[in-house]
Amino acid sequence: RKLDDLHSPFVSKMWRVAVRAEPIPREVLAKVLAQTRSDIIEDEPLSHARMGLIKAYYIRRQRQERRKDMVTDLTPELNASNPNPAYQCGRLLAVLASLQRRALGDVGAGIVQRYYAAASCTPALVLGRLTRNSQFHLNKLDAGLAHWYEDRIADVWSNLAPGIPGTLGLEEQTLFALGYYQQLAALRKKKTDEKPEEEEDNE
Structure with missing residues (x-):
């Protein structure tokens, strides 16, 4: 958003946070999450600045608490081994959505719009x-591409042991969004730079 569109108290609060190296307030995180969720569901381009603010929230909080685990796990690009279940759940949705697009093309309201x-x-x-329903989409792909997606899905599930969490709170939902965002970016980069084998064969 443009600076002129932001409320003065919000701008003042974020200025103090930046200048004094204070923790980013949870209410700011909630606003970022709400707008990010809206952009994802409406298939709008995701804001790099909002994703950066989510990462900054955790990095600053962990530094305040003198912990290093979250700082290490939150990387500039996809961290497939991130141990946080919410992050891995976001990754899984991104992979399943990509699979649906490859199998069916543009179907309007897809997995993300309906289930995010x-x-x-x-x-x-x-x-x-x-x-479970993804098998229907896998069956529509060439064997090589289907195997490639099966490997991606299995990779995420291997990081979700012992299972998917039942509910996610505010902070976990932002990590879900971050996992979705970074996995989506990685899939798009791979499609451009390292196309799956069967795509290259068809060129």
Whole structure:
């Protein structure tokens, strides 16, 4: 958003946070999450600045608490081994959505538009069913590409042991969004730079 569109108290608060190296308030995180969720569901381009603010929230909080785990796990690009279940759930939704697009093309209201809100709050109720249904999409792909997606799905599930969480709170929902965002970016980069084998064969 443009600076002129922001309320003065919000601008003042964020100025103090930046200048004094204070923790980013949870209410700011909630605003960022709400706008990010809206952009994802409406298929609008995601804001790099908002994603950066989410990462900054955790990095600053962990430094305040003198912990290094979150700082290490939150990387500029996809961290497939991030141990946070919410992050991995976001990754899984991004992979399943990409699979649907490859199998069916533009279907209007796809997996993300229909299920993102529920998956980011109650992933156990949604992601298992979407994974089972993904076999329908896999069956529509060439064997090589289907195998490539199966490997991606299996990779995420291997990081979700012992299972998908039932519910996610505010902070976990932002990590879900971050996992979705970074996995989506990685898939798009791979499509451009390292196309799956069967795509290259068809060129």
